[in-house]
Amino acid sequence: MSRIARRFAKLSAEGRAGLVTFITAGDPDLSVSAEILAGLPKAGADLIELGMPFSDPMADGPSIEAAGHRALKAGTTLRRVLAMAAGFRKGDTETPLILMGYFNPIYSYGVERFAVDAVSAGVDGVIVVDLPPEVDAELRVPAVVAGLEVIRLATPTTDSVRLPRVLDGAGGFLYYVAIAGVTGTKRAAIGDIAAAVARLKASTALPIAVGFGIRDPESAAAVARYADASVVGSAIVDRIAHGLDETGKPGPALIGDVLSFVASLAAGVRGARVQAAQ
Amino acid sequence: MQSVSARPNTYRAGPDEEGYFGLYGGRYVAETLMPLILAVEKAYSQAKADPSFQAELDYYLRDYVGRPSPLYFAEPMTRHYGGAKIYFKRDELNHTGAHKINNCLGQALVARRMGKTRIIAETGAGQHGVATATVAARFGMSCTIYMGEIDIARQKPNVFRMKLLGAEVKPVSSGSRTLKDAMNEALRAWVSDVEDTFYIIGTVAGPHPYPAMVRDFQSVIGKEAREQMQEREGRLPDTLVAAIGGGSNAMGLFHPFLDEDAVRMIGVEAGGGGVETGRHAASIIGGRPGVLHGNRTYLLQDDDGQITEAHSISAGLDYPGIGPEHSWLHDQGRVEFVSVTDTEALDAFQLCTRLEGIIPALEPSHALAHVGKIAGDLPKDHLLLMNLCGRGDKDIFAVAERLGFDI
Numbered sequence: 001m002s003r004i005a006r007r008f009a010k011l012s013a014e015g016r017a018g019l020v021t022f023i024t025a026g027d028p029d030l031s032v033s034a035e036i037l038a039g040l041p042k043a044g045a046d047l048i049e050l051g052m053p054f055s056d057p058m059a060d061g062p063s064i065e066a067a068g069h070r071a072l073k074a075g076t077t078l079r080r081v082l083a084m085a086a087g088f089r090k091g092d093t094e095t096p097l098i099l100m101g102y103f104n105p106i107y108s109y110g111v112e113r114f115a116v117d118a119v120s121a122g123v124d125g126v127i128v129v130d131l132p133p134e135v136d137a138e139l140r141v142p143a144v145v146a147g148l149e150v151i152r153l154a155t156p157t158t159d160s161v162r163l164p165r166v167l168d169g170a171g172g173f174l175y176y177v178a179i180a181g182v183t184g185t186k187r188a189a190i191g192d193i194a195a196a197v198a199r200l201k202a203s204t205a206l207p208i209a210v211g212f213g214i215r216d217p218e219s220a221a222a223v224a225r226y227a228d229a230s231v232v233g234s235a236i237v238d239r240i241a242h243g244l245d246e247t248g249k250p251g252p253a254l255i256g257d258v259l260s261f262v263a264s265l266a267a268g269v270r271g272a273r274v275q276a277a278q
Numbered sequence: 279m280q281s282v283s284a285r286p287n288t289y290r291a292g293p294d295e296e297g298y299f300g301l302y303g304g305r306y307v308a309e310t311l312m313p314l315i316l317a318v319e320k321a322y323s324q325a326k327a328d329p330s331f332q333a334e335l336d337y338y339l340r341d342y343v344g345r346p347s348p349l350y351f352a353e354p355m356t357r358h359y360g361g362a363k364i365y366f367k368r369d370e371l372n373h374t375g376a377h378k379i380n381n382c383l384g385q386a387l388v389a390r391r392m393g394k395t396r397i398i399a400e401t402g403a404g405q406h407g408v409a410t411a412t413v414a415a416r417f418g419m420s421c422t423i424y425m426g427e428i429d430i431a432r433q434k435p436n437v438f439r440m441k442l443l444g445a446e447v448k449p450v451s452s453g454s455r456t457l458k459d460a461m462n463e464a465l466r467a468w469v470s471d472v473e474d475t476f477y478i479i480g481t482v483a484g485p486h487p488y489p490a491m492v493r494d495f496q497s498v499i500g501k502e503a504r505e506q507m508q509e510r511e512g513r514l515p516d517t518l519v520a521a522i523g524g525g526s527n528a529m530g531l532f533h534p535f536l537d538e539d540a541v542r543m544i545g546v547e548a549g550g551g552g553v554e555t556g557r558h559a560a561s562i563i564g565g566r567p568g569v570l571h572g573n574r575t576y577l578l579q580d581d582d583g584q585i586t587e588a589h590s591i592s593a594g595l596d597y598p599g600i601g602p603e604h605s606w607l608h609d610q611g612r613v614e615f616v617s618v619t620d621t622e623a624l625d626a627f628q629l630c631t632r633l634e635g636i637i638p639a640l641e642p643s644h645a646l647a648h649v650g651k652i653a654g655d656l657p658k659d660h661l662l663l664m665n666l667c668g669r670g671d672k673d674i675f676a677v678a679e680r681l682g683f684d685i
């Protein structure tokens with residue numbers, strides 16, 4: 001069983017949804033980012049998405065775009081992201097680690113080499129935002145060979161005609177993007193999310209993680225009542241930005257503040273179904 | 279042993295069903311956009327098969343745009359260089375002052391068929407923005423144009439024009455604050471308003487079907503030029519020259535001639551301060567294949583696959599990519615790509631203005647500079663056809679500044 005499957009089996013045995021946290025590797029710099037990453041499991045992250053920064057993040061809003069630019073300015077490269085993943089894996093053998101980003105840096109690195117190096121760094125899955133099912137074979141085939149799961153995205157615009165195409169070849173879990181929009185902008189109504197999760201569950205046995213627009217413990221909990229996992233990205237990245245001084249240097253409270261925010265999200269997610277049952 | 283020839287029997291068959299020209303093209307977009315892009319593809323292929331669509335387009339091209347644009351024998355320039363016979367395809371005489379309107383009209387009619395009520399677009403020089411705002415005004419659609427802050431500063435007249443036409447101009451402050459970033463922002467806006475909005479991409483780039491659709495709408499340039507040259511000289515031109523930003527005016531001129539082996543084609547990229555300085559916008563000469571804005575194509579990028587900033591005096595050429603069909607034609611060896619620096623383009627701009635009484639846009643001034651480099655060495659019966667794809671009114675402030683005039 002893959003690390004991702006094992007983690008969702010464990011969550012299901014515990015009768016709760018998981019918390020998926022997103023940070024951009026190298027934001028605000030490589031060492032602070034590595035420290036945050038290392039602290040995430042203890043703070044309550046059940047799965048971790050690690051962003052591979054890209055100069056032109058077309059599906060992201062201002063928060064994650066700014067995080068990517070901070071990371072690039074700090075000298076982050078795909079090679080260094082993989083090294084950071086490997087460093088994380090030395091201290092944690094159970095928390096699934098998923099790389100998320102855009103295709104060009106991977107293409108430039110070499111797709112096969114990327115898949116092999118990611119797996120040997122202890123990475124479990126990859127989400128590439130600008131590779132829809134129609135064109136992802138060029139990554140998916142070498143990834144499957146190397147043992148890297150390619151996670152697909154479904155969105156409010158993925159209608160019933162299209163859904164089978166998205167599910168065919170999907171690995172790990174299905175990431176439901178709750179809004180038609182970029183990260184960190186709108187919020188979806190919880191009723192719409194519940195309906196979407198029910199629709200997806202009827203078509204796939206894959207766990208469903210829901211993200212985009214989840215900003216606080218309350219919204220993370222609300223989603224956790226229906227989905228297998230709540231994904232929080234921009235709100236965590238905003239905490240990082242908030243912890244920088246005027247010159248862009250990380251202040252002394254940054255890491256602690258980010259991790260305690262993650263802990264509050266985790267508490268929300270963990271309490272969600274208990275609260276709902278009462 | 280038989281040698282394997284890479285030469286296809288036709289250069290005009292692409293793209294394939296998935297939108298590829300060889301390795302290039304495709305549909306590298308977020309899942310949210312996929313259904314929209316498929317809907318655009320379907321609407322466009324239906325329109326293409328509908329004679330009433332072509333009739334409607336022809337009507338507007340003639341009575342609204344002013345087509346056909348003239349084929350003009352540039353006698354003073356020809357005399358000046360003393361070699362090839364230089365012809366201009368005068369797309370700068372179109373309504374709104376550039377070739378961009380050919381494509382905007384076509385896409386606006388597709389948008390209307392799809393029942394869309396709102397148009398968005400990116401713009402660099404502002405020519406595509408003005409052309410988009412124009413068709414939006416004409417067809418009663420609301421319009422938002424995304425434009426980098428740097429371009430807003432260097433293309434003020436066009437910004438005002440768009441506003442007069444009723445468009446909202448949204449300044450883009452991310453990244454290099456030029457065309458590439460405007461395109462990122464327009465794609466974000468599209469993802470966020472999928473129901474009512476149609477995105478009119480301004481060049482032969484983006485996800486399939488845009489590169490093919492824009493090419494088809496711009497091919498009116500080459501089709502007319504072919505007939506006009508035939509009428510005028512009784513034969514086809516020998517060499518075609520066009521400036522390359524994303525490559526739409528060039529593709530529009532080249533495509534109808536691609537299978538004519540005797541016709542040489544040259545795409546002129548913006549060399550900025552010189553390709554060797556690293557400050558340029560020459561994606562083919564100074565870049566390598568990658569994926570951006572929905573397609574695989576030659577891109578300016580660093581060793582890590584991060585897109586690097588383009589640099590050109592011409593806002594319309596200041597883009598780190600090029601349409602995928604050009605990338606393929608380059609690899610096939612069918613089209614040659616060269617570059618021209620800012621300074622060379624400025625010289626050509628002034629020369630054309632003085633000799634021909636035509637103020638060209640800075641974009642075709644690049645093509646003109648290359649014409650100047652080759653015309654003198656070509657025989658007098660060589661027919662050299664350049665796409666004069668835009669007029670320079672929009673550029674006079676930027677040129678004045680560069681030449682040290684205070685206007």
Ligand SMILES: Cc1ncc(COP(=O)(O)O)c(C=O)c1O
Binds near residue numbers: 667
């Ligand atoms: C007059 C003119 N020519 C050329 C271009 C470059 O675009 P393309 O290469 O798609 O023709 C522009 C873009 O704004 C333009 O305004």
